[in-house]
Each structure stands twice: as structure tokens, then as C-alpha cells.
Amino acid sequence: MTHLNSITGHTKTVALIGTPVEHSMSPAMHTASFEYLGLDYIYLAYNVRPEELEDAVRGLKALGFAGYNVTMPHKTFVGQYLDELSPAAELMGAVNTVVIKDGKTIGHNTDGAGFMRNVQENDLDIIGKKITVVGAGGAGSAIYTQAALDGVSEIDIYNTKDTFFDRAAKHIKEISDKTGCKMRLIDLADKDSLRLSVAESVLFVNATRVGMGDLENESVLSAEDMAEGLAVADTVYDPPITKLLRDADKKGLKTLPGLGMLLWQASIGEQIWTGKEMPTDFIEEKFF
Structure with a gap:
């Protein structure tokens, strides 16, 4: 059991790397879970800038960490520095969970599965x-790949037309070809297309950082474009209720806050590191 006064040379360390990480609930959440389960582990967060990522990956391995989570902006870049990728992480082109086992760093992605589990827990049928x-x-x-794998029939993905856009379009086509899900990548500047897509959808998802930090008072979708019967999900969990979700709630729409996805992806990740199931009821009651 990992109390602060019982940390020893045997205590295993798990970490979060990304920037920013100061807002993260993961250290408190995972450490509480480890304590509840009687595991001699502790979870810490480290602010790692993009130019430090490769050194951080090597350092965590050299120091004998049990594993770590990867958050923005490193999820699509960290894979190149790892020894192996799970099939899901390779298909998604993103890693959010790394386990260090037998001297090898193995990248996984629990975001997609965590998101889909949260959808299921909220009694929303998108298949x-x-x-x-x-x-x-x-x-x-992670979200659109797992959704396609699980049987969602059509997914429109919007992104700003940056240097990443063409590579993302190619990746999305590959997923569409493998899964049979109809998928397309569209410039976020095309607001008429976005409005029409939302009107045809059962679920809208914000998978950007809009809604947190210096963008806390902004939203990727205007309230006027939220169609009747739409469910609205956010991956941002700090603040717990974003402007996007507030606007949706005012219109009487079903909302899925980012904390739900956080809980379920964390549960899957913890099982990868420790082989034990997170006490999700306890964690939800304590932190949510």
C-alpha cells in the first residue's frame, strides 16, 4: 500500500508526460487506486516539452519506471521512440499508455476504448x-478509429487545415478501407459542412483542447448548430463542464463530460501496468 510515509526503494513508479500536466487528475486518481488495491505503486506527473520527448522516453526506461501515460501534445509522436506498439496503437497512429516490460517499451492506446466504454455507460447507441x-x-x-472498429457506420472528422492535415487524411482513408466505415476528413473552416454533418449525427465529439486553459470560454460548435436529439461529448475534463457542454445542456441535449472517458481509459491503462482492475466505483465516488 503506497502511503507517503511507506514509499521505499521497492515502490514502483508510473508517470504522466506531456505539457501542460499541472491540471491532471491522474496522479491523485491512480495513486488512490493503487492504495485501495494494496499495490506498492505511485503515480507522478512530469512536464515534458516536445523537444524533450525522446530524452524523456529513454530516461523513464533507464530509471526503471513501470510505465507511463502520454498526453498532449505527444500522443502522435511518441510511438517512433518506443520498442513496440500494440495493434490498436499502430492503427490509431497514437499512444497514450506505455508499459515497460522486460526492458522493452510497449505503446498502447486506451483512449478509444475508454471513450466507447463511456458512451456505453451513458446508454447511448452509436453503432x-x-x-x-x-x-x-x-x-x-483514437476515438474515430475505435468507433470505426466497433461498428459506427459513418464518421466525419473536422480539423484545421494545417501541415498535419494531408497525413491525417491518408490515415483516415486507411482506417476506412480496413473497417468499412465511411470516413472523411474535412476542413474545420467549412462551417456549412460542419452544420450539415452535425444535423445528420447522433453524437458530436470535441477531441481538441478548445474549452480548457486559455481557450476555456471557447467552443468548437456554436449552440445554434446543435441539432435536436444530438448527444454531445467532450474529451476536455478540466474544467469538468466546458462551454460546449454548457451550451448543449441549455438546449436539453445529452452530454458526456470528459471525466467519463478519463475514468475508463485510466482503468484500462492501470490493468496494463499492474494486471489489476481499477476500483472504478470507488474512484468515481472519490473524484467525480
């Missing part, structure tokens, strides 16, 4: 239906 996702980066890639 065989259309969804709209804004954000083609790490979290967005």
Missing part, C-alpha cells in the same frame, strides 16, 4: 449510425 468528431490528433484519432 450503425453517424458521428461527427472535431480534432484529428491523438485523442481524436
Whole structure:
């Protein structure tokens, strides 16, 4: 059991790397879970800038960490520095969970499975239906890939037309070809297309950082474009209720805050590191 006064040379360390990480609930959440389960582990967060990523990956391995989570902006870049990728992480082109086992770093992605579990827990049926996702980066890639694998029939993905856009379009086509899901990447500047896509969808997902930090008062979708019967999900969990979700709630729409996805992806990740199931009821009651 990992109390602060019982940390020893045997205590195993798990970490979060990314920038920013100061807002993260993961250290408190995972350490509480480890304590509840009687595991001699502790979880810490480290601010790692893009130019430090390769050194951080090598350092965590050299120091004998049990594993780590990867958050923005590193999810689509960290894979090149790892020894192996799980099939899901390779297909998604993004890693959010790394286990260090037998001297090897193995990248996984629990974001997509965590998101889909959260959808299920909220009694929302999206299988065989259309969804709209804004954000083609790490979290967005995991979500639309897992959704396609699980049987969502059509997914429109919107992203700013940056240097990443063409590579993302190619990746999305590969996923579409492998899964049979109808998928397309569209310039986020095309607001008429976004409005029409949302009107045809059962679920809208924000998979960008809009809604947190200096973008806390902004939203990727205007309230006027939220169609009746739409469910609205956010991957941002700090603040717990974003402007996007507030606007949706005011219109009487079903909302899925980012904390739900955080809980379920964390549960899957913890099992990868420790082989034990996170006490999700306890964690939800304590932190949510």
C-alpha cells in the first residue's frame, strides 16, 4: 500500500508526460487506486516539452519506471521512440499508455476504448449510425478509429487545415478501407459542412483542447448548430463542464463530460501496468 510515509526503494513508479500536466487528475486518481488495491505503486506527473520527448522516453526506461501515460501534445509522436506498439496503437497512429516490460517499451492506446466504454455507460447507441468528431490528433484519432472498429457506420472528422492535415487524411482513408466505415476528413473552416454533418449525427465529439486553459470560454460548435436529439461529448475534463457542454445542456441535449472517458481509459491503462482492475466505483465516488 503506497502511503507517503511507506514509499521505499521497492515502490514502483508510473508517470504522466506531456505539457501542460499541472491540471491532471491522474496522479491523485491512480495513486488512490493503487492504495485501495494494496499495490506498492505511485503515480507522478512530469512536464515534458516536445523537444524533450525522446530524452524523456529513454530516461523513464533507464530509471526503471513501470510505465507511463502520454498526453498532449505527444500522443502522435511518441510511438517512433518506443520498442513496440500494440495493434490498436499502430492503427490509431497514437499512444497514450506505455508499459515497460522486460526492458522493452510497449505503446498502447486506451483512449478509444475508454471513450466507447463511456458512451456505453451513458446508454447511448452509436453503432450503425453517424458521428461527427472535431480534432484529428491523438485523442481524436483514437476515438474515430475505435468507433470505426466497433461498428459506427459513418464518421466525419473536422480539423484545421494545417501541415498535419494531408497525413491525417491518408490515415483516415486507411482506417476506412480496413473497417468499412465511411470516413472523411474535412476542413474545420467549412462551417456549412460542419452544420450539415452535425444535423445528420447522433453524437458530436470535441477531441481538441478548445474549452480548457486559455481557450476555456471557447467552443468548437456554436449552440445554434446543435441539432435536436444530438448527444454531445467532450474529451476536455478540466474544467469538468466546458462551454460546449454548457451550451448543449441549455438546449436539453445529452452530454458526456470528459471525466467519463478519463475514468475508463485510466482503468484500462492501470490493468496494463499492474494486471489489476481499477476500483472504478470507488474512484468515481472519490473524484467525480
